[in-house]
Amino acid sequence: MASGKILVAQGGGPTAVINQSLVGVALEARRFGQIGHIYGARHGVRGIIDEDFVDLTQETSHNLELVANTPSSALGSTRDKPDAAYCHEIFKVLQAHQIGHFFYIGGNDSSDTVRIVSQEAQAANYDLRCIHIPKTIDNDLVGNDHTPGFPSAARFVAQAFAGANLDNAALPGVYVGVVMGRHAGFLTAASALGKKFPDDGPHLIYLPERVFDLNKFLLDVKTMYERHGRCVIAVSEGIHDASGTPIAALLAKEMEHDAHGNVQLSGNGALADLLCEEIKAKLKIKRVRGDTFGYLQRSFIGCVSDVDQREAREVGEKAVQFAMWGSRDGSVAIKRTGFYSVDYELLPVEDVAGKTRVMEDEFIAANGTDVTDAFRMYLRPLLGSGMPDAFRLRHNPVAKVLHK
Amino acid sequence: MASGKILVAQGGGPTAVINQSLVGVALEARRFGQIGHIYGARHGVRGIIDEDFVDLTQETSHNLELVANTPSSALGSTRDKPDAAYCHEIFKVLQAHQIGHFFYIGGNDSSDTVRIVSQEAQAANYDLRCIHIPKTIDNDLVGNDHTPGFPSAARFVAQAFAGANLDNAALPGVYVGVVMGRHAGFLTAASALGKKFPDDGPHLIYLPERVFDLNKFLLDVKTMYERHGRCVIAVSEGIHDASGTPIAALLAKEMEHDAHGNVQLSGNGALADLLCEEIKAKLKIKRVRGDTFGYLQRSFIGCVSDVDQREAREVGEKAVQFAMWGSRDGSVAIKRTGFYSVDYELLPVEDVAGKTRVMEDEFIAANGTDVTDAFRMYLRPLLGSGMPDAFRLRHNPVAKVLHK
Structure with missing residues (x-):
């Protein structure tokens, strides 16, 4: 014994x-x-x-x-x-x-x-x-x-996007939030639980389980921006092209200058910054901001x-x-x-041991940029009690006087 | 009337x-x-x-x-x-x-x-x-x-650093957190309220009210790293040299490559990333991580x-x-x-109207990299009730058997 x-x-x-x-x-x-x-x-x-x-x-x-x-x-x-x-x-x-x-x-x-x-x-x-x-x-x-550990980090991500969405609604523009998870998109997908009203962000979610195509991305952003006058985007740090090359590396190259130079391309703000630059340059949108949640999502007390x-x-x-x-x-x-x-x-x-789970197909929407209700049902109880909630003023417009 | x-x-x-x-x-x-x-x-x-x-x-x-x-x-x-x-x-x-x-x-x-x-x-x-x-x-x-608005944002910053300090204690290295506040360092200074034990971080705090000197910074980091085996640093996005030039711009130039190239030098992850690169290159410390708190600090729900x-x-x-x-x-x-x-x-x-308050001298420690007790007394009641608290295992060492 x-x-x-x-x-x-x-x-x-x-x-x-x-x-x-x-x-x-x-x-x-x-x-x-x-x-x-x-x-x-x-x-x-x-x-x-x-x-x-x-x-x-x-x-x-x-x-x-x-x-x-x-x-x-x-x-x-x-x-x-x-x-x-x-x-x-x-x-x-x-x-x-x-x-x-x-x-x-x-x-x-x-x-x-x-x-x-x-x-x-x-x-x-x-x-x-x-x-x-x-x-x-x-x-x-x-x-x-x-x-x-996942449920609490997921709660942080959901709360972060709930807040970022409110901020973005007050001062419209494009917001990119980069979330941890090199191979599995669960944490990035948790951003969807920050959404309450139908027009709330995140409007687009990019997971490492799907191949990332830059032109498709820009088209998605353009479409959402035209629809809502703003766009909140959740991006996994692990997004990559069909060959598995990280998008940060591709973008740095495409911009044809030594952006982020010798600076490492993961574990820092490079991906968010490069995606923002791309959106500004190609879509001519002025107000584009990016955050990399970094250690906050796992260590915030x-x-x-x-x-x-x-x-x-x-x-x-x-x-x-x-x-x-x-x-x-x-x-x-x-x-x-x-x-x-x-x-x-x-x-x-x-x-x-030595195996890696990634998001099941049933959790990822067919368009590849959203989660399914199955995922929402999966994640919601894990987030626990007392999730903060967002409310809006009801719309009671006042008739114009000067510019009728 | x-x-x-x-x-x-x-x-x-x-x-x-x-x-x-x-x-x-x-x-x-x-x-x-x-x-x-x-x-x-x-x-x-x-x-x-x-x-x-x-x-x-x-x-x-x-x-x-x-x-x-x-x-x-x-x-x-x-x-x-x-x-x-x-x-x-x-x-x-x-x-x-x-x-x-x-x-x-x-x-x-x-x-x-x-x-x-x-x-x-x-x-x-x-x-x-x-x-x-x-x-x-x-x-x-x-x-x-x-x-x-300041007390809640300050609470976020204090909680973020309390957590970052715990993370850094578990996996020692250097951590740089960049906080909002172009001219006033109050929010960056709030990081000090995340500290509980004497050896907790933030070990260094850099405010826009004081001129930032890169060599002094590297020496500070080296000293703290040698003392604690790790170093947690709070940096205001507004740090600048004696001429008022933003440090991100100086660093990009000093690194002699087009780091962050056309990427704007504020409102993104550039400052944190560049400071981390500088620490790695000059101090030969391997584990160096940076976060830019970005919108999270003002919009987190x-x-x-x-x-x-x-x-x-x-x-x-x-x-x-x-x-x-x-x-x-x-x-x-x-x-x-x-x-x-x-x-x-x-x-x-x-x-x-049109006036800007900055941190009073009595709130900034003589060494320029910490706050005073006067500041702690000023800020603590504003953070409100229910601040999360951190506790440690007490140290009861076990005698070695193999390597006595």
Whole structure:
């Protein structure tokens, strides 16, 4: 039987609720008498290699609850992507500390780490239970209805576009908002939930699941601008042409000057700025503004879905339960059971690791620039309670006197 | 005596609470029996010229309350900056509709419009009461302790930096956040309120009130990075060198390539991207990220200060009271009377119009890269109740076993 020491770590990009999962593990583990110590590794797998552990058993439940409600990774994170040799080092440290259960909260890369460490332990005949706990704002883990962290980031994006739409209605023009998600468009698609009235933006949504054509884009913008006198556009940072070349790179080239020069073409404001320049130059629209949501969408404090908080806590709790009562390693997954309720299951890590989910076709409108009602139904309950709402003055026009 | 018709309009950039002032005017005006009609001009002064009026008297109080809680300008706004001829046209329309009271909610430009229209009416011996109602996220109106709209935008900036700091602590590196405010650094300075623990960011704050020196900046960043292993930086979009040249323009030139080429150097991501490139190139720091908060900081729905909401409502109410019970035109101003309470007074429009307030010296630390406690005391009550808070795990290290 596995020993009474557990180790938990957090990997990859932080989310608004990743500490809920950490605290879910810590508090649930305390309910099992056979668990003597709960260690946390600082800065993910890097902290394991460095034996940089803190003893979470000595935390108060009160402080754990406060940390649970704090965004970003309280233990620290890492971008290290362990290969087999790295995982072997991880395993050696786990062995030295007589860790019996290893919980790793993270996305794709983290699940792959769990997979390799699990294999190492089996090969060495060391009794280790390895559980991957899902987390990613990109919502790109297969086997999950959705992933913890995505609903809160989606809520930020929906609120950002609801506000940007109101701003754009007050001072009409074209607004381009660039959203995270290199391969999966879920977060960009969440912009659609910021829409209330039929003429609200976002009027156009560009996802990495569809090939981006610049001429088609300009025509779309022109059409919407003529229809509404304004246009709000949501763009995924991952848009690319048919060959897979990022649009930012293409635009920089097309503009025939060294726009953004040596400046990297992702993880900055280049795509938004270049698209805006293109619209100004080709469509002769004067007021064109672009924002790149950047880190705000994943790190802003005070924009969180209560559904996401609850589920992130639960995946942590369930991970411990699966580990203590179950007989195999795995990856905790969220299954939707009703509108709206969920349950959890333990998938084989191999089913999750190294795979990327993208938006299902049924979620993307036929025209390629909008989402479907199926997507709206999918996402709405995840955003949680207390979503801010926008209202308008009713239109009671006054008759003209001077210019009748 | 002035007629029983009033006209209200909204100008300049929208804020989170500008509709509170609109609704303050509309609801307070209904309490005066002699006011028969409350008109709203759509899209600011542009709507006056175009006689594009809606009758707010026909609104329900319930819908007005819902609109009050909706950010951005419900009547629409404009960037038109009226000159004397434009103001004459405004006056002609007010005269034709027998408007007796004109309320204009806006910043510097709007107060100047009120000043000129007021003079036009006096010259024509037309009985018109003109009141300017303050609004600007820049907090740059003289004669005011602060301006409605600023507290909510400041809250967004503080929350954004609180979150960015947590993200940066989890995945250490350098983070640059560029904040609005061309001449006044109040909004950028609000980033300091996102700080809780002594080693939290923002570690450096650059305001337009101080001359920006690139070498000094790089040295500051290097020092902080060495001290904390990371560095979070708040930068005003308005930073400039001793000659007043914007830093984005200087950097583009210094990098000796056409970075951002024909792309405009303000109102986009250029400054953040160029500063990040500079840090990477000169300090050899690998993980450097920049965000430009852009429109999010003024239009995000769901991040609002309740103090700001209340005061924005009150300036609207007081404007009507000053108009109905007073005997002169003016600009409503907020005066701080306690820690924390305010009262309102009517300043001569001439005292406000065409002037720009910048941060007082007592608010800026001697080193030029931080704010003072005086500023923290000034801003904290404005942010309102329910500010999200960040907590940390307490440090209970576990002894190393392998690498003792």
